Amino acid sequence: MNRPHPNSPLELPADDRSTSPVTGYTRAHWEAAADGLLKAAWQWATPGSALLDLPGRPSASGVRSDGLEGYARTFLAAAFRVAGADGKDPHGWLDRYADGLAAGTRTPGRDDTESWPLIRDHSVFGQPMVESASVAIGLRLTRPWLWDRLDPAVQDRAEEWLRGSLRHTPAPNNWYLFPYSVAGFLESVGRGDAETARARERALDLLESWYRGQGWYADGDSRAFDHYNGWALHLYPVLDAHLSGDTELSAHYGARLREHLESLSLLFGGDGAPIHFGRSLTYRFAAGSAVGLGAVTGHTPLAPGTSRRLISGALRYFLDRGATGSDGLLSLGWHGPHDATLQPYSGPASPYWASKAFVSLLAPADHPLWTATEEPAPSEGPDRVLALPAPGLLVQSTRADGIVRLHNHGSDHVRPHEGESAVHD
Template sequence: MERRKFIGTASIAGAMAALLPGETVASTTQSNGNLYAANGSKDRAYWADLLYQMMNPVFTNLANNTLVKNMPVEASPTYDGRKNVTYLEAVGRAAAGMAPWLALPDDDTKEGKMRKDLKQKFLKGIANGVNPSSPDYLNFTKEYQPIVDAAYLAHAFLRAPEALWEPLDDVTKKRVIKEFKALRTRKPWNNNWQLFTALTEAFLLNIGEEWDKEAVNKALGKFKEWYVGDGWYSDGPRFSFDYYNSFVIHPMLVDTLEILASKGVVPKENYDLALKRMIRQVVHQERMISPEGTFPVIGRSITYRNGAFQALAQAALMHQLPEGVSPSQVRCALTAIKKNILGRDTFNKEGWLTLGFCGHQPDVADYYSSTGSMYMASLSFLPLGLPADDDFWMGKPEDWTAKKAWNGKNFKKDYHVDY
């Protein structure tokens, strides 16, 4: 598969042309509609190169025991000082987004070599991250924030068990399990955090470990109470208009219930209903993408950038897109977003993500945001877990709903739902 040719200065272009697994580079992504011919294979090459570029600094350094040494820690001007957790944030969030891609079989293509490289670095890196003697020993035991980012790491294991969990040696597995269970010394806040605990405990159940059924039931009860209708959950007792239904709520609730249903802990109907509600949320997500490939800058955590579309990406990965929304139109919409948002100043000169939304804009970062937090952007890359010959990649380019509507083309009408 042809690798993406980056645009930029002569020196940067030369460096990018020579990109090999293991190297760290800065971004030269441009929002250029003519950068690629309009076909799915070129889109896939662009996604794969971009995800590799984003992931490589994190897992190269973790594998080399140099993450703490080399990762810059840029923080919000209002940062509350949770620096000890930023490294776990980077690892967990990055892993959750790249996991389906790494689950694909090895092959000798350029993309396959990138996948294999990242997979090897992940496996070596996790062994370091849970080794108390390592300089990159990750913080699972202090402060509350590890509740969040352990869950993203657990999500990665669930999304790619054969690639990312099963190959770990027994010592590393036991250490991961110990760290996950150590989280029980702290309780999640009364909002989307309930699902972080639920997903981590569901992972433990899934691998045959003792799990905290009471904590999981509490989370499920809260989100049954917090459903407000038409595919939207309240993030706690009061509704907030932001992207947390996609950053956290729908993907983690659906995947938690899938495990519980498969183990006979809850009726399958519970999972089916959660999935229906996520699909309804995805209708809204797809329609929020403008004809130009932008989306509303609303709510907190906007520096998670394109991670706002995790629910849409997961529905595509699961082949569960809403009726009337084709894989091709989702691919084209998400590609347009990536070209718009992951361009200027998104990466520093060493290849690490910067704080900001469309560029380096640290003033829009929230008080809990630092460099590691930014790796939530990986979550819109989930469809890379679909094979290259899947309809998502091979379908002819197609306009997404807003682009059809604003160009005077026919588009599907929308109505609320009652479930």
Template sequence: MQTKNDVEKFIQSYVGHVEKKLHNENQLIFDYTDTAYGKGITEIESILRPLWGEASLAHSENRSINQTILNKITKGIDPSSAEYWGILNDKDQRAVEMAVLGYSLLLNETVLWNNLTIKQQEHLVDWLQQVNHISLPNNNWHFFRIIVNIGLENVGVPLNTEKQNESLQIIESLYLGNGWYADGSPNQMDYYVSFGFHFFSLLYAYFMKEKDAKRAKTYKERALLFADDFIYWFSSKGDAVPFGRSMTYKFAQSAFWSALAFCDIKPFRIEIIKGIILRNLRWWVKQPIIEYNAFLPIGYAYQNLIMAEGYNSPGSSFWAFKALIITALSKDHTFWKANEEDLPLLRGKKLLKEARMLSIRPESDQVYLYTSGQYSKTEHLHNAEKYAKFVYSNLFGFNIAHSNYLRSQMAGDSMLSLSEYDNLFRFRRECTQISLHENYIFSEWYPWRDVQIRTYLIPFKYWHIRIHEIRSTRNLQGIEGAFSIPKPDVLKDTNAGIHEEENRSYVSDGNLYSAIINLHGYDNGGKVITTEPNTNILTSNPSLLPSLEANISQGNNLLVSAIYGGTQPPVFENVPRFFQERYGFRMVQRESETFVKKEG
């Protein structure tokens, strides 16, 4: 995946599979899984989402989109057809799928518009206009209406100014500053900021640069600010940190960078932007979930329904094709002529204030995002695992619980899990208070109404310290989880293995190393938990999870641990030493030290 031809072949292999299935069966209904919005809309999604790549490619080749897909569209928009896509309801999933049709109307007229008869054009306008007659969630969805409306305006349909302004104002109300938006919930700043807000705002800025120059300029400026932070989510290998919902959208991770290239906006040199995009695509095509001439299954790096949300279908993952709008650029464009470059020199530690994250990069291929205070009010499946863990990593991914019963099923990596000695665990979800600093992050959270936990996350280069001040009216069992690694089929490396000792536990598969050490307050020695298979989003293997256990009594308790994760064996002599002082906590590592003042 290095040239435009490589990306074109990738698109064509998937579009060809959709075409073949439609030709043979006249439908894309999937009997083996379903969504909250039903199989009929799932088919619409599966037909239209590939157009993010196919329409872009057709634009650069000055041709129509795939004829089989075009035929399905003309039937879907025809109210007299048995295959009519229907009348929309409020907050309807079909509004999401309309956006790519709006985008197609903004491209060369040979892509879509000129391939329709006058009657079919009327049908398309009527079907798309429905987006102006329904209510939308107050989040990134308003960009679907915005893109549809400017697409319609581009082919001569009068703009619905009232609804367009309404949506633009709602988008504006979600802007936090420094390039970041909140996706509806004030505590949700995930990949939707990149492939939702900025992707569409850049398209708007490009196509509306003359009609709405002021807003276009604002959107470009915000994208430049966002790029300076978002680049910290990517490693030099091309992979990005999995975090938040909709991980099944896969290489949509790089859609923001593709939109920058499409719009010729350069927060970094075009060679750097090209490198980010193509390295990300190359990382993805090496994953077992990517199969040519097929669909993109539900899951992250492998097929996995456990991590899915209720809106994920076998066609949902084609949202990733938004990253392929770079094929709209001609082969003579500077993007394709440029030589890829590595990431620019990035800071080893950077506070991403609006995202409520502290980024740590001990090596260029290792990215850790420490976070507190993010949460999605939508409460999609496994919300806590996707937003509320202490740290997220490109190397280790994160675990999704099979259930909250038994530690092996709960698979609680990068979190403190608590039970009333009944094997039914709770962990951090929403925070009642947070505080962000250049050297640490603080949060307050309540797993029960009468159990207060005040957590400090203090990153060092390869280690980090977790401090929990616990005030409880209950006797509780606490399980502190480090990073998890795949359980090897055979332990081949001489350094690989499972180690359980009095005050620590650590594991390795010869490639990844994870360790946790008791600095204060834990009991019963270090334990390695073997989790259920298919819990980690990067690997289907059962995971090995180093952990510590604590008996938490009624009253005040203090737990302090040091956690390591990396590609080299941990050097235990370098573990930061911990000192509790009157007004805070002091950590000393060799010649350096960090003091954390007690919050509140």
């Protein structure tokens, strides 16, 4: 039986210290966390389910865009949850997202209760382009249970809305992976063409130019390195290759993910926290998404028990420290609300990019990620000093206190959150 978490209203199972001696969390805890976060967010849905208008200060993109963000980012959590359960959907999440897709795409751009905003250039209230990727991935993951059951007219409307991502200009950074993901979905359902091929080729060409070695990408042409490496620059191409079964792309990008995890895995402290570094930190346990994806795809240097210790440690770190308020919603902040953590593009639903961590649920219940006994995190092992010349970082961990220290040599002089290229993520 699930019971309320002591520091949030989420109802989680009792700790299991037999297979998870460090965190107490199992796959059942991850499913319960996803369900709890979704239940709280859906209390704020519009009548037609197209927008989730979560309470709080609006972002610079406006409340309609924020409502789409609520729909799209929670859809990721629901999609990973249901796809990981092979279509079992005891709470009926997918019916809600199907209804919302139909309502939101009926008259996009109209100023009414349900209509989604149009996708435009990044410089013109461009946030919907970001959210189009989450919608596309959610549809791709749940295709047999959602997309394939839609009325053809709704499918056509959804395609037309998504193609706005292919026809407008992304910000010159990880944004190019949003139309890439949209194109991947459209091709997966037999709706590919020259436009989708162009979007994919363009993104992969740019990704090659941003690769700096040691598993690290710059987020664009400048020296910008942070958690976007894991939850965007690795996640989108590796997940796409995994879902499409493209062994060539999987091997290419998977090898980079494997190398990235050699250093990323050291950036989680003994308390489970990812290192407080870079922008968009309100995405919290999304920092573990690359670890989970590595375990799901096999592109990881980590033992399964180590991977689970890292992802569950991060999830528990935030839940134990009040990341959700009494209403069950993820707040804008780090532990709880914290304005200094935010950027102008941060809106009430922004924290739900944390949903990317639920990629771990694509590993079925009998996967070693969930069955192996937890092992210590790298920061809990021998003291280490790791030099990363590619991003200009020096990582130091000490077992006695479980603290990871990051010495930043260069990218601290780049402030992407102040530039136009990173206004909306």
